[in-house]
Amino acid sequence: KNEVEQSPQNLTAQEGEFITINCSYSVGISALHWLQQHPGGGIVSLFMLSSGKKKHGRLIATINIQEKHSSLHITASHPRDSAVYICAAPETSQGNLIFGKGTKLSVKP
């Protein structure tokens, strides 16, 4: 059974800072998701990656399959980045996801 752990649980940053959120999982997987959720809001899929690195705007996601570890980076953080960031991995080959507890990010102006 796959387990997904994230750190830190809470993160406060000043506007402009470089942010890193970490995710580790216990079983070999084919893909890992990074999701964003604003308070009371829906879930936005930021990345799905199975190897290497992906970049979208100020967001960068990396994955190391051998170490079973992924990171989400935010460059030049902004208050609008304040949200909960969640990593998720397939629990089975059918694709149903198991989720980390989330990292609550607060970016202060």
Place this chain on the structure above:
Amino acid sequence: NAGVMQNPRHLVRRRGQEARLRCSPMKGHSHVYWYRQLPEEGLKFMVYLQKENIIDESGMPKERFSAEFPKEGPSILRIQQVVRGDSAAYFCASSPGTGDIYEQYFGPGTRLTVT
């Protein structure tokens, strides 16, 4: 190119009533997952459906909960005789079912409040 749609976005039910939550997947997607997010908790898998088939319902409570995905129309998550503990956000995600099977797109969620 519409994304995943869920309705209603907010639903209030009294204890003992029935709740019906609908999920329309993205165009061309034939696979739907339902997830639940209890207050102050993380997301948990409930059920995985393909058109006219329940593939995996291992995360679904054994009583009062059921799900379907008919040949035509949206997927429906049905909760009978709701209790206060059913208050949560319910999200569905759709997947194409071919190609990259781990690709999932989430809907905006239905927030169920049981009074």
